[in-house]
Amino acid sequence: MEFLLTEEQKMLKEMVAKFASEKIGPVASENERNHRYPKEIIAEAAELGLMGIAYPTEYGGAGMDYVSYFLAVEEVSRWCASTGVIISAHSSLACDPIYRFGTEEQKQRFLPDLLSGKKIGAFSLTESEAGSDSSNTKTVARKDGNKWVINGSKLFATNGNEADVFILIARSGENKHNLSAFIVERNMPGYRIGKLEKKLGIRSSSTAEIILEDVVIPEENLLGEISKGFKLSMVTLDGGRLGIASQALGIARASIEDSIKFAKERVQFDQPIANFQAIQWMIADMWTEYESALLLTWRASMMKDRGMNYSREAAMAKLKASEVAMFCANKAIQIHGGYGYTEDFNVERYYRDAKITELYEGTSEIQRLVISRSLIGKI
Ligand code: CAA
Helix, strand or coil, X not given: CHHHCCHHHHHHHHHHHXXXXXXXXXXHHHHHHCCCCCHHHHHHHHHCCCCCCCCCHHHCCCCCCHHHHHHHHHHHHHHCHHHHHHHHHHHHXXXXXXXXXXXXHHXXXXXXXXXXXXXXXXXXXXXXXXXXXXXXXXXXXXXXXXXXXXXXXXXXXXXXXXXXXXXXXXXXXXXXXXXXXXXXXXXXXXXXXXXXCCCCCCCXXXXXXXXXXXXXXXXXXXXXXXXXXXXXXXXXXXXXXXHHHHHHXXXXXXXXXXXXXXXXXXXXXXXXXXXXXXXXXXXXXXHHHHHHHHHHHHHHHHHHHCCCCCHHHHHHHHHHHHHHHHHHHHHHHHHHHHHHHCCCXXXXXXXXXXXXXXXXXXXXXHHHHHHHHHHHCCC
């Protein structure tokens, strides 16, 4: 499939694959099982420019395209899905809205530190009563002279525990979709981290509750226009969904590659189990599903690079890739048999990690809603 990529994209993919297999792979399982944030790995990824791949060099980015960035998320996630989502949430959900909607002053102020990985970014939309119904936001931003005062609490923020810069969505008016986006900084008084979630998978990445008590935000930290924060979130999530699709592709490919290796080594009935058609067909189905999801993801990524509207295509890519990740991780355990159910092999981690891709940045049901609304209309 690589014939669809440019020479530059292929080189980036190769470089990240080498880095991920040599540096991330060996420590991924231990970190994940111990809920350990891979600080040193993120620092090395930053050195390689992976925290700002798709942004112009004038702001400290690597000056490449989105396809390259999504390829990198897949290569990293092939070895560690937690590290994949740390990079994806940082880039797609924090850097991207600042780059797309920020004023020149905001870009100059925030992007260099974020794109160089000196600072980590996060995005905070979800609340206890605003999950799929994301505009049911109760966190309120009240205008007070030339400042905003924010009160409320947010849930499930990826990178929440490490982030220095948050894109925070709060209610700024009574109408359901009257939300605004703010750039909140970690050191602002009244801002604190609440509960850290204990999760089924991706345990090396933090998922945090954010509590805001009378947090005073200067006018210059309003991101985009007042009351346009809902659309800003939706546009941001279109890109984020491709990050998650790429993460899911990485998990799927890991499942397939580990299964092939195991099937060639595992001897039963006096021969490697790869000789059995039952195994061969599972591998064939896994790869066919993987490449279908890959094509959907690359198509949507290329549309994003071309400035086209790609909301539906991003939803299709995320829907397909996350279901393929679950399918492949499940089959990988089947191929590994009882061993696959133990921590002696990585496939149990892939299975746990795969599930989240069907949930965050819009559940599979929300992806289906986005796709069907674009075809049928909103009924
Ligand atoms: N691009 C641009 N505009 C968009 C848009 C998009 N992708 N999607 C919607 N809009 C616009 C609509 O056109 C509409 O505009 P008008 O008012 O001008 O007509 C407006 O936004 C409202 O749209 P809807 O009426 O469709 O809104 P809705 O309330 O019905 O919600 C939804 C739509 C698709 C269900 C949306 O709420 C949604 O995506 N929900 C899922 C939220 C989600 O993905 N959350 C994950 C949060 S992040 C996370 O997971 C944690 C993490 O850190 C990784």
